Each structure stands twice: as structure tokens, then as C-alpha cells.
Amino acid sequence: MPANRTFEVKALSRVEGEGALYVKLEGDRVSHVELNIYEPPRFYEGFLRGREVREVSDIVARICGICPVAYQMSASHALEKALGVDVSPAIRTLRRLLYCGEWIESHALHVYLLHAPDFLGYESGISMAADHKEAVERGLRMKKIGNELLEILGGRAIHPINVAVGGFYRAPNKQKLRGLLPDLEWGLQASIETLDLVSSFDFPAWEHEYELVSLQHADEYPLNHGQVVSSGGLRIDVEDYENHFQERHLPQSTALHSVMLPEEKSYLVGPLARLNLCFDQLPATAREHAERCGIDWPSHNNFHSIVARAIELIAAFEEAIEIVRAYQAEPSPSRAVVELRPGVGCHATEAPRGLLYHRYEIGEDHLIAHAKIVPPTSQNQGQIEADLRNYVPSVTHLDDQAATQKCEHLIRNYDPCISCATHFLTLTLDRGERTAERSTL
């Protein structure tokens, strides 16, 4: 083995958006790790200024095609706080149902098409389908059901059009929602089969002492509401978020990189953080299956993230069934009355990939004067690099190609969403001279 090695992935695959990885080894020592986000910047926080309050949820949806609802939810709640708008319990429940649709669609995509191939030895879900057709078709049908839920509530699956400050432009049709019940019930069973599949995978025995961060709510698994808590004992209202978490701008990235104060340390958000911190709030079926799946929770092995996603799929189907069964009447009005006024509001919700914080300032002209958006992947970016530094020494016995694949697999544990983080990622393993150029199209 040469003294200096480089592990490099010039264009990460099976992740959302464009990034690269670069790791440099001097002997067995990891001397440099860099997640290079070359996804071009789009300046959402810049051009949101001067836009109307009602336009924000339509615009911020476009930050991410996979998790538009997360952006719409964090934005709507933050703007409602700025305007002093209270939404009815019925709207609150329907928003939770909308979010379940996004978790189902996003988690099913990641588990079956993007991540399971790493554990089963395929380069894609498409190749995996040749040998595991039943599993891939199950994943696709689950994803489709999530998308159908989004279509009924949001008008369409990608970039829903029915999210308004105060509620919905139109209440979801009761018949259509109830018509989806047999599919949701199938999905609950399919998500239990998903947990059986992924918990049988061979996980690297590798742990890291994470500072885990998520929302937590006494009465429910966190989606739209909760306090920000950490495994280190932090417990704050969302309004205090910026006093404890700050963004840093690093040279290799068009994404901003969050740290936890005062130590400026990296932290982990997402399914593993949520499951570890909010296990007691899992709905009954999800909890029962999480307890028997063979993993001792809490887990500090990030390769268990795929198992956490499967458990959250059970939870999302379980909750969706409960909400749809109880949906007796379309709420009227479908949204609270909103009176524009100047103000400031912030809110965080749990996107499929983790905590998503928004803050808006509404000006005297009733237009957006300031916007701040902190996506999950930019919060995880420091942790991904820390994970790599910690993980790489365990794969240095492998040849460069195999070691690089292992690093890329580790990154996929995070389900990174690079388009989101741009305001994320290039993998290179450098065991010698660095090649800065991207060779991909």
C-alpha cells in the first residue's frame, strides 16, 4: 500500500443534487476530508426579499423536488407566527397527513432505489430489480402511495400548490382520501416487510458518539411541532435556535455548514437522531416492530439509518391511516383569515432528512424583508466529514476502489439532499496528489 492515498468520488451518485468527496491519507492518518458541494448556488434567501407572503410556500418548494412539503411547512408555520395566525386543530392534523405523504415518498425512494443497493451489492435499484424484483416493486408502490397522498392534499406530488398561510386553498376531498385507505393499509404491511428486509442487512460494526438533534413533542412523533432537543441535554424553543446553532461558510462549498454552539461542534439530524431521541413517541405499531427488529435503540451506528427510515415508514403509514379514518368532514373554512402586518417569525419542522429551520421578517410594505433557511443537509455536512475522518481508518486495508465505495456508502446513510443545502457535496480519497478537476458531464 502506498504511503499516501487519495479516495475520490468526483460526482456522488444516488444522492439528490451534485457533490463530490475528497479524502487524503498520509500513511494511515486521514489528513484531509472534504465534502465539496459544487451544486450551483440559487440564492433563494436573496430573491425571496420583496415577494408576497402568500408566494413564499410556492417559491421555497422549489428548493427541493424531493422534500418540497418540508419547505412549505416550515415556511407556513414561521409566517403564521410572524402574523399572529392560529390554525385550527383540523388544519394542523391535515398538515401532519401531508407531511406523512412526503416522508413515505422520500423514505421509500431512498430505502429501495438509492440505499438498499449498497447493502445488497448493486450499483442501482434498477440493477437490483433484476434479482429482487418483488422488493423493488414493493418500494415503488409504497412511493406511489405517498405521492397519491400528496396529490390529494397538495394538488400534485412535486411542488404541491395547495399549501397556504393559514391552511389549505381547498380542503382535501373526503371521498378521495378515504378511497386511499386500502392502499395505506397495504403500505403499513409493506413497511413492516421493509423493516424485516433492511434489519437483515449486514451492518459495519462502527459507532460514533453523535450529538443528536431533533424536534421532540410530548404527544407525537415530531413532524410539524416540537422543541429542539439534543442528546447532550439541550432543550430549547425554536425561537432560541439561532442562539445555539450557527452557519459557517467554508471555501469548498456553496452550502453553508452549521455548527452547534458554544463548542462549534458538528451534530447529527435526520431519521437516526429522531428515532433515538423520540422513540417513546413512536405510534404503537412502529414502536412494537422497532423493539423486535434486532437493533438495540438508541443506536450510534449511522449505518442503522436505513432501519430508522423503515421504522419511520411504518409510523407514517400508521399515522396516515389513523388520520384518514378519522376524517369525517372537510374543514370549512379551509384556512384561517390572514391579515398582513409587519413581523418576525421562525419555525422548524422535521423534513425527511432532518430539522429544517426557517425565519422570515415581514416589512412595513407587507412583503418579505428577510429570509433565513437552514436545511438538514447543511446541518449534517460537518458531521458527514467527521464521520469520514473517523470511518476511513477502518477501510484503509481495502483497495482504493473498494475503500472509496465504502465512503460513498457512509455518505448515503445521510440521504444527503444537495440541492437543498446549496445555500452541499464532491468525495475524493486522496492518498497522494489531489486532482481538483471534475471529469463528469
Add this chain to the structure above:
Amino acid sequence: MADKPTLAVFKFASCDGCQLSLLDAEDELLAVAGAVEIAYFLEARTRQLDGPYDVGLVEGSVTTEHDRQRIQEIRRQCKFLVSIGACATAGGIQALRNWADVDEFITHVYAHPDYINTLDSSTSIAEHVTVDFELRGCPINKNQLVELIASLLHGSKPKVPAYSVCIECKRRGTVCVAVAQGIACLGPVTQAGCGAICPAFNRECFGCYGPKEQSNPISLATHYAATGSDRPHLVRLLRNFNGHAPEFREASDLAQAGPLQVDGDHRVQ
């Protein structure tokens, strides 16, 4: 296997939603993967086959010097090049920078502006290379994408409607939100394809599919201004995901410049 046409999917500045539409075609995805060789599609697979490719789908807009060069190479590599979605066909929402001071945007979002390498404009793929077909939408309609791939396999021209969202509204039996509620709606000047979702949800069309052929957004904006719509609101309505498409751009620039007026024949002066 080697005889199957090859398909490549490329990403520029975008949200990933349009390429996700291919993965969202859950019922057709495995059939598509059987009929074409998915040779390059980073979001879905690790294996990357070298070009040239029979069909290239391009998502996203051109916003960096590197991407300006990359699209030239992609054009050389693809026999049939299709731009998919509003970013690729009109510059996307990030084309709002085309009316702004990009340096000020960078300073506003990033602590170290010197780390950021970007052009001061966001432009469509067709502004850089010859595009063989454009699939509109923000996001595109997955059925149109599957239809496009099927058409190309059969060597026929893809069929996408050229009429406006209004036609889809009528077919859907939606009461017109512009006529009945006086809401400024872009339906009359926006190409069909979405299925007229927004008016069916009791709100205005905001132009996700861009200007239809031979539309007259100036006349429509003038009408809305004359019937009580706030002019800055009309500018913002036109400056959305397809705001930099020429017809919408012309209308918003005019509305931005001053009051929109009509003569007796409702023609713009």
C-alpha cells in the same frame, strides 16, 4: 442489450424535481429501464457509461462558467437533446437574479462572497445550444415524460398540447377564478400540461408551464390592471418559475416600467 437506445440525464441548477419525475413514474420505471439503456443518471445509478448517447435529458439552468462549457460537451455527446422543466427551458426561479444585483445576492446569502463562483444570469439550455425538444413545467408532468421517451423509441414526434391552461380548466369543469372571483390568473397565457390544478384548488394559475404559443401576456396583464389588480402584484405573478421566458419577461418589464393602459379596443398602447 447493446442495441437498446441509450438515455442520459444531466443536472444543472435545479431542484432535482424534474429528473425525479422519471423515478416518480412508478408504474413505468422498470419498463422504461427495460426498453432503453439508462447510461448516465447520477441520481438513480452509480454505473456511468460513456457517450455518445441517443437521448439526453437536461434539467436545470446555466448559472456557472463551468456549466456554460459543460452544456456544449453534452450537446456534442447527445444525438437528441431534450430540456426538461422550467429551469432548463426558461432559467427557472433562480432567473430572478437576472433582474437583480447578483453580487448583492451573494453578499446577502454567503459570508465569503469570494468562495462563490457564479454567473450574473440564469439562462435556459436553448440560449446556449440547439435543443431538439423542450418539455415544459415546474415540475414537468411525468406522463408527458414517459410519452416523450415512448415517442422517441418509436421515432415519432412527442405530442404535447399547445393550448392554454384555460382549456384544461373547461374540461375539468372548474369555474373560472378570474371571471367569478376577479383573481389575476395566468391560465389564458400559460401552456397546458399540469391539468389545470390550481384553479381547481380555488387559486390562480401562476404559470408553471410557461407562455403558450402566440400568447399575449401584455394584453392579459393590462386587462387585470384595468380591472383592479395591483401592478406590482402582476409583476411578481409574471416573474415566477418561467419569469424569464421572453413573453412573460416582456410583460413584467412593461408592467414594472409604468401603468398599463388600454384603448377602446382593449389593445395595449
